[in-house]
Amino acid sequence: MHLPRGGWSASGALCVLGAIVIALGGCGSDEVEGQSCDPGERLNPVSGRCVEDVRSGPGADAGEDADAGGDDAGNLPDAGEDADAGGDEDTCALDMDLQSEAVCQFYAHSASMLYLIDPFRLTIEEVRSVPEGLFDIDTHPDGRLFGITPEGLYRFDASAESWELMEPLSGLANPNGLCIDTGGQGYLTSYDELYTVDLESGAVALVGETGGGFSSSGDCVIDKGNTILMSSAPRGFSQDDELVWLNGDTGEGSLRGRTGHADIYGLTAAWGILFGTTGEGKLLRINPATGVADELHDFGDIVFNGAASSPAR
Structure with missing residues (x-):
């Protein structure tokens, strides 16, 4: 969820609901116990819904950590590692076969709706409404999706498509970013501070202050190397958000660079790529080393408030 310049917005601007990340990579069959899909459809194992089958033929299972590779590899956190073992046709990547079986989706959310975004096919699917005041969301390595609101910590039950209020966030009223590392440790960003959350x-x-005039614009993200990154609100005369590295032990921030885009309220680490979603409905690909962001797609009037990473990043 975003933290507006000067306070919270009436619409419950959010930092993913501010991401729903999480997106799962992998392939599902067209049937699960007690449920099957009509001809021309397949079961989406993330949302549990039958969707149009755009595949041209059978394929192997898709890996969750495939990197994009190719000329764009310089924009990846760890290009060339964890390549998918199932073959190029089932790899979640920018140059993937769009007719493959690979399910490449992550969660993102607006003030009212949870979505599944496929950043390669450039599609978006509504899942269900979100709790009032949802600030942000992220995915645990075991696949559970969590969210934060002023009321407390929520968990999303994908099978029932329902939100469960778990516990109040004792000790912090208005965090706007949630991220979870590969060991299951949760972190929260709020203004210029970094916190851990059980x-x-x-x-x-409290972990510590970010310093440097950095302030959470709406989300933090942790890649599979356990690097913590945060979108930071513009400083000085700039109108662009900045990408900032955070020290997980002290909270101290270090500038990676300006993104060239404003209102980046959602960050997602998935398939070795860093994605961003904005308050203007844009999907971005962000270079984690320089902060420079390229627009991949414009989803129109959707105000994204947060996003979640894939479990394996």
Whole structure:
């Protein structure tokens, strides 16, 4: 969820609901126990819904950590590692076969709706409404999706498409970013501070201040190397958000660079790529080393408030 320049907006601007990340990579069959799809459809294993089958033929399972590779590899956190073992036709990547079986989606959200975004096919699917005042969301390595609101910590049950209030966030009233590392440790960003959060008890502890005039624009993200990155609100006369690295032990921030885009309220690490979603409905690909962002697609009037990473990043 975003933290507006000067306070919270009446619409409950959010930092993913501010991301719903999480997007799962992998392939599902067209049937699960007790449910099957009509001819011409397939089961989306993330949302549990039958969707149009755009595949041209059978394929192997898709890996969750495939990197895009190719000339664009310089924009990836760790290009060339964890390549998908199932073959190029089932790799989640910018140059993937769009007719493959690979399910490449992550969660993102607006003030009222949870979405699934496929950043390669450039599609978006509504999942369901979100709790009032949802600030942000992120995915645990075990696949569970969590969200934060002023009321407390929520968990999303994908099978029932329902939100469950777990615990109040004791010790912090208005965080706007949620991110979870590969070991399951949760972190929250709020203005110029970084906190840890226990995803079972909701207990919050201050890590430290970011310094440097950095202030959370709406989200933080942790890649599979456990690097913490944050979108930071513009400083000085700039209108662009900045990408900032955060020290997980002290909270101290270090500038990676200007993104060239404003209102980046959602960050997602998925398939070795860093994505961003904005308050203007844009999907971005962000260079994690320089902060420079390229627009991949414009989803129109959707105001994205947050996003979640894939479990394996």
